[in-house]
Amino acid sequence: MESVEGEASLRGQAEIWKHMFAFIDSLALKCAIELRIPDIIHSHGGPITSSQIASSIDSPSSPEISYIERIMRLLGHKNIFAAQHPSDGGEPLYGLTHSSRWLVTGSDSNQLGPVFLVENHPYMVNSWHFLSQCVKEGGSAIEKAFGGVYIDLASKDQQFNKIFNEGMACNAKFLTREILAGYKHGFDSLKSLVDVAGGIGGLISEIVKSYPHIKGINFDLPHVITTAPVYDGVTHVSGDMFHTIPNADALLLKWVLHNWSDEACVKILKNCRKAIPEKTGKVIVIDVVLQPDGQGLFDDAGYACDLVMMVNTAGGKERTELEWKKLLEEGGFPRYQIIKIPALQSIIEAYPE
Known part of the structure; x- marks a missing residue:
């Protein structure tokens, strides 16, 4: 019995060590993305050595090969890259994995690198050090750390605004494919569609490209719209969704409502309700639907995202279906259906009656 207890205790110790250093996995991978190591391996067309990686890094001086070797050893051990160890003791080779x-x-629509850089930006990461203070006092960790939520910081910091918009655009790019595949007929009858808080317009532009009969409107705050490129069939409109939303047959809210408290979401949804037709209008919410049992492929990420919202927003959170149902009803949408797609998010189609 003692040996069993001793083994369990040892495993418990190892588990704590693993969690103690879990941040290193994220920041080592951030380093690899910033150095464009996935791109370097991809451009070679196959596994390469750390020396070959170093020779391809854009740097004013010679990169530290020993640092690259150690970073790649860790990321290879974590199966982020495929590590091959030659039997003759030569340099390990590193290739891409799924x-x-x-x-x-830009390889295709599967791109999470810019999103990764957003979530591991100092604004986001450093805020976590204030989490215990928030538990005791309430409030938002990012506000305690930097004096504003990430939307405020993006409006004041052009570099972060660029990183944030690029991340959201890439997130929209690969998610668009799943939306268009999983919601094929959901856009058929629409003549107009507003992407509420649509960033620089990547999602609405792809929808309009696939459904050219739709008049697309990309709606966001002025500092976001000023960076948005021109798209055929899309009109960029600046404004504030807490005040008024442009009228259309349907409204799209992708990864928007999870940024806000229940009270704020109800206000947004009520404004959405005013902007669509009484009988035929609808709201298309694309957001995480947490599962109570937590056994799905993306459930770990969903629960983690819930804490990201707690730390980096003023009241934002991920929600279960029951929480979504209550929110939609209070916002004027008593009828809804959830459409599963192969992604972290689901599609929630909501109707005013």
Whole structure:
């Protein structure tokens, strides 16, 4: 019995060590993305050594090969990259895996690198050090750390605004494919569609491209719209969704409502209700639907995202279906259906009656 208890205790100790250093995995991978290592391996067309990686890094001086070797050893051990160890003791070779292919720039619509850089930006990461203070006092960790939520910081910091918008645009890019595949007929009858808080317009532009009969409106705050490129069939409109939303047959809210408290979401939804037709209008919410049992492929990420919202927003959170139902009803949408897609988010189609 003692040996069993001793083994369990040892495993418990190892588990705590693992969690103690879990941040290193994220920041080592951030380093690899910033150095464009996934792109370098991809451009070579196959596994390469740390020396070959170093020779391809854009740097004013010679990169530290020993640092690259140690970073790649860790990321290879974590199966982010595929590590091959030659039997003759030569340099290990590192190739892409199904995970690191999501970090290759512009390879296709599978791209999470810019999103990763947003979530591991100092604004986001440093805020977590204030979490215990928030538990005791309430409030938002990012506000305690930097004096504002991430939307405020983006409006004041042009570099972060660029990183944030690029991240959201890439998130929209790969998610768009799943939306268009999983919601094929949901856009058929629409003549107009507003992407509420649509960023720089990546999602609405792809929808209009696939459904050219739709008049697309990309709606966001002025500092976001000023960076938005021109798209055929899309009109950029600046404004504030807490005041008024442009009228359309349907409104799209992708990863928007999870940023806000229940009270704020109800206000947004009521404004959405005013902007669509009484009988035929609808709201298309694309957001996480937490599962109580937590056994799904993306459930770990969903629960983690819930804490990201707690730390980096003023009242934002991920929600279960029951929480979504209550929110939609209070916002004027008593009828809804959830459409599963192969992504972290689901589609929630909500109707005013």
